[in-house]
Amino acid sequence: MITRRDFLKGGLAAVSVGLGVPSVFAKAAAAAMAENSAGSGRTLVIVQLAGGVDGLNTVIPYADSAYRDARPALAIPQQDMLVVDDHAAFHPSLASLKKLFDAGKVAVVEGVGYPDPTFSHFKAMDIWQSADPKGAARDGWLGRYFEGLTDLGGHPLAGLSVGSRLPSAFESSTATIPAVASLDTFALQQAANDKSRSTSLIRLYDVYKPAGSAFAALLDTTLNTALESSTALKAAGAAYEPAVEYPDSSLASGLRLIAELVDSGGEGSPLRVGHVTLGGFDTHTQQAQTLSDLLKDTSDALDAFWRDIEAHGHGDDVLVMTWSEFGRRVQENAQDGTDHGSAGPMFLMGNGVKGGFHGGPPSLRNLDNGNLRYTVDFRSVYATLLESWLEVSPEQVLGSHFDRLDLIAG
Amino acid sequence: MSHLLRRAGFGASKAESDRYQAMGLKSTIDELVNFTSVNDDEAVALANRIDVNGGNVGAPVIWWLTRIANTKRPLQEKMTFFWHGLLTSQVSVVKDPAAMVTQNEFFRSNAFASFGDILKGVTKDPAMMVYLDIAGSVRAAPNENYARELMELFSLGVGNFSEQDVREAARAFTGWRIPRQRGDNGRPTLLEPVFTPRLYDNGAKTFFGKTGAFGPDDIVSIIVEQPASAKFITRRLFSYFVYPNPEDEELAPFVDVYQKNGRSIGAVVEALLRSDVFYSPRAYRAIVKSPVEYAIGAIKALGLQAEIGKLLFAAPAGGRRDGGSLGSMGQTPLEPPNVAGWPGGASWLNSSTLFARLNLLNSLTAGGTTDRGRRANPAAQPSQETGTANQAMGHYLPLVLDNNLPGEATQVLIDYAGGADVALTAERLRGLVYLILGAPQYHLA
Numbered sequence: 009m010i011t012r013r014d015f016l017k018g019g020l021a022a023v024s025v026g027l028g029v030p031s032v033f034a035k036a037a038a039a040a041m042a043e044n045s046a047g048s049g050r051t052l053v054i055v056q057l058a059g060g061v062d063g064l065n066t067v068i069p070y071a072d073s074a075y076r077d078a079r080p081a082l083a084i085p086q087q088d089m090l091v092v093d094d095h096a097a098f099h100p101s102l103a104s105l106k107k108l109f110d111a112g113k114v115a116v117v118e119g120v121g122y123p124d125p126t127f128s129h130f131k132a133m134d135i136w137q138s139a140d141p142k143g144a145a146r147d148g149w150l151g152r153y154f155e156g157l158t159d160l161g162g163h164p165l166a167g168l169s170v171g172s173r174l175p176s177a178f179e180s181s182t183a184t185i186p187a188v189a190s191l192d193t194f195a196l197q198q199a200a201n202d203k204s205r206s207t208s209l210i211r212l213y214d215v216y217k218p219a220g221s222a223f224a225a226l227l228d229t230t231l232n233t234a235l236e237s238s239t240a241l242k243a244a245g246a247a248y249e250p251a252v253e254y255p256d257s258s259l260a261s262g263l264r265l266i267a268e269l270v271d272s273g274g275e276g277s278p279l280r281v282g283h284v285t286l287g288g289f290d291t292h293t294q295q296a297q298t299l300s301d302l303l304k305d306t307s308d309a310l311d312a313f314w315r316d317i318e319a320h321g322h323g324d325d326v327l328v329m330t331w332s333e334f335g336r337r338v339q340e341n342a343q344d345g346t347d348h349g350s351a352g353p354m355f356l357m358g359n360g361v362k363g364g365f366h367g368g369p370p371s372l373r374n375l376d377n378g379n380l381r382y383t384v385d386f387r388s389v390y391a392t393l394l395e396s397w398l399e400v401s402p403e404q405v406l407g408s409h410f411d412r413l414d415l416i417a418g
Numbered sequence: 419m420s421h422l423l424r425r426a427g428f429g430a431s432k433a434e435s436d437r438y439q440a441m442g443l444k445s446t447i448d449e450l451v452n453f454t455s456v457n458d459d460e461a462v463a464l465a466n467r468i469d470v471n472g473g474n475v476g477a478p479v480i481w482w483l484t485r486i487a488n489t490k491r492p493l494q495e496k497m498t499f500f501w502h503g504l505l506t507s508q509v510s511v512v513k514d515p516a517a518m519v520t521q522n523e524f525f526r527s528n529a530f531a532s533f534g535d536i537l538k539g540v541t542k543d544p545a546m547m548v549y550l551d552i553a554g555s556v557r558a559a560p561n562e563n564y565a566r567e568l569m570e571l572f573s574l575g576v577g578n579f580s581e582q583d584v585r586e587a588a589r590a591f592t593g594w595r596i597p598r599q600r601g602d603n604g605r606p607t608l609l610e611p612v613f614t615p616r617l618y619d620n621g622a623k624t625f626f627g628k629t630g631a632f633g634p635d636d637i638v639s640i641i642v643e644q645p646a647s648a649k650f651i652t653r654r655l656f657s658y659f660v661y662p663n664p665e666d667e668e669l670a671p672f673v674d675v676y677q678k679n680g681r682s683i684g685a686v687v688e689a690l691l692r693s694d695v696f697y698s699p700r701a702y703r704a705i706v707k708s709p710v711e712y713a714i715g716a717i718k719a720l721g722l723q724a725e726i727g728k729l730l731f732a733a734p735a736g737g738r739r740d741g742g743s744l745g746s747m748g749q750t751p752l753e754p755p756n757v758a759g760w761p762g763g764a765s766w767l768n769s770s771t772l773f774a775r776l777n778l779l780n781s782l783t784a785g786g787t788t789d790r791g792r793r794a795n796p797a798a799q800p801s802q803e804t805g806t807a808n809q810a811m812g813h814y815l816p817l818v819l820d821n822n823l824p825g826e827a828t829q830v831l832i833d834y835a836g837g838a839d840v841a842l843t844a845e846r847l848r849g850l851v852y853l854i855l856g857a858p859q860y861h862l863a
């Protein structure tokens with residue numbers, strides 16, 4: 009039996025002398041796959057659109073004149089918007105996403121929010137990531153999901169966050185999920201002709217066990233996770249040929265990294281949840297250009313990712329979900345921007361989703377202090393994906409029952 | 419003493435450490451807190467070789483890091499960082515590096531002022547006014563951004579104010595705009611703020627139960643009168659200097675010091691540094707070092723502080739937008755991730771940032787490539803006053819690990835060296851210094 013630590017040392021030593029994919033890694037990965045029986049073999053890719061996306065200019069309720077009344081400067085001109093049906097249109101920057109929508113591969117859940125919304129970015133992000141509007145949970149909903157998987161010591165890349173900071177959704181007291189900023193730099197630099205420096209370093213972390221330190225175990229497991237996942241990512245990257253040219257954006261390169269991992273498992277993807285973030289949506293001033301650029305980035309990156317995923321034959325096993333901590337105020341402000349608001353739309357993408365609109369469009373006329381009233385609790389979306397996509401008990405992850413939505417095909 | 423120098427500064431070089439040791443703890447604290455009486459011309463001159471007005475986004479970062487690494491007033495720089503991390507602005511949003519330097523100098527010269535004066539000052543700071551949209555906010559439609567963050571993140575915390583308070587306070591922050599002008603370097607720079615009475619809401623506002631034609635200073639004054647604000651700022655200082663998340667009872671004596679000294683920040687910090695709890699076991703190695711603390715501490719231990727720009731950015735004065743090594747470690751100064759600043763604590767440590775920390779040490783000690791593939795300065799090597807493993811450990815263990823390494827870990831180092839008394843090759847010496855700095859303890863302040 010290959011232990012976690014043997015695997016780590018074998019992998020590290022092999023990389024330092026440049027042998028490529030070491031057989032010890034392949035065996036350990038195979039063993040991990042066999043043990044990793046919980047969950048579905050499917051991948052959930054989460055795209056965080058940070059800052060609070062202006063939902064009303066993303067999925068535009070153009071048929072209601074209240075929209076234009078509230079947005080004298082910022083309303084998207086009718087001739088520019090991408091009309092979907094008689095109630096809503098997409099922002100002009102979402103052309104590539106609209107094509108996928110028309111092909112039935114995109115679901116839009118409208119009016120997603122939760123009771124007593126907060127207007128603080130940080131509180132709101134906490135709420136979405138902990139799935140606890142009271143803010144009492146200490147860990148993230150994805151952290152709790154990973155804690156429930158049977159084999160935490162298995163494949164090092166069952167979860168992956170792209171970016172130098174780990175989103176709090178992954179926080180967990182027992183499961184460590186790697187955060188990768190860029191593949192080029194994601195490795196421990198070795199001393200030339202001196203393998204013993206790295207093995208000595210690992211020993212120093214191994215033997216560091218001071219009583220009462222909150223950080224000793226964290227340091228040791230973080231180093232282990234980093235070394236294991238760096239080895240696995242290198243192997244995945246070396247074997248991968250993207251089928252499309254990705255746009256030159258941070259979101260696109262993050263999604264590309266996730267595509268590599270999805271494809272790295274042979275029989276099935278080792279990756280259960282990938283997370284990537286695009287920020288900048290906090291459009292208090294001069295919103296039109298900023299939002300247009302960001303939505304184009306989002307749409308084009310998702311489109312490239314999806315074509316790549318399908319070309320590699322994983323279209324049935326990957327589902328993308330976008331979220332943002334809140335929508336924005338219905339009434340625009342005096343600086344051609346919008347202030348923090350409440351409910352907003354979520355996008356789901358994949359062969360496995362039931363395309364079209366879900367939830368319900370929030371009313372523009374029955375507002376709560378100038379803000380939309382939500383029609384769907386975000387935890388219903390989580391619960392649906394946990395149950396019907398990742399095939400685990402939503403109640404165990406979310407702590408209580410939430411109504412399911414009809415989002416997943418079949 | 420090393421604990422004090424980590425918390426009240428950014429670690430110490432061998433020479434600084436020897437000097438403070440000779441002075442003793444009490445005199446050291448006296449000097450640290452009375453920083454205005456310490457001559458710091460040398461560090462200022464070294465930093466001022468860098469042209470911060472050239473429009474280069476990275477230049478102010480190197481300017482500041484040069485000051486931090488070379489200053490004789492470490493506590494003043496540590497407080498400047500405290501204020502930057504609390505009363506945040508991002509240079510990428512402000513889009514005027516020189517304005518960020520102005521803000522930085524404000525934090526430096528008011529490091530120990532009263533909380534009210536600091537908040538009033540930062541409310542009028544051009545970089546802040548742009549960052550949180552005071553600039554451009556008008557009576558007809560007040561922008562709530564600053565009003566909200568002022569209370570939520572800067573002074574009171576969630577739950578200690580109402581949405582009504584936000585809307586009312588926002589009215590007081592109206593009437594200002596800041597023109598931009600293309601400077602000599604071709605980049606737009608911020609001009610002096612302009613106040614237009616007609617765009618200012620001079621009407622009565624009801625704020626925390628008081629009603630009056632409040633202006634910006636009145637709003638701040640009412641905020642700092644709230645007991646929640648005294649607890650908020652004292653808790654932040656305690657968590658920054660001692661350990662995170664103190665209980666209310668542990669905090670109480672310092673809230674008392676704050677209230678009895680005209681809400682003086684300096685009085686609280688001095689009381690913290692002289693307190694028993696500061697030197698208690700619970701405080702020891704209880705804080706995860708920020709990337710700036712981690713990097714500067716290592717550079718000072720290696721005696722390379724004069725070359726900090728080259729070492730962290732592979733560029734002596736230009737700097738890089740991505741923050742160089744510090745960016746990979748998760749902390750580009752002047753570019754916090756968002757208005758809440760860096761969350762700190764365990765969030766500093768993940769797979770990526772841990773690699774970046776260790777790879778910085780590799781480039782500092784082995785002269786290897788930096789994290790982004792550029793050559794590090796080949797002169798960046800540990801000093802050669804050490805012959806055997808014992809001698810090297812005698813030099814570096816007191817300096818960076820408080821001479822407090824468990825036997826098992828010491829044995830790892832000796833095994834690596836091939837024996838305690840074996841003469842080290844230059845390569846082994848570098849490897850040994852890498853391991854000492856790379857030790858898990860060194861991540862903790």
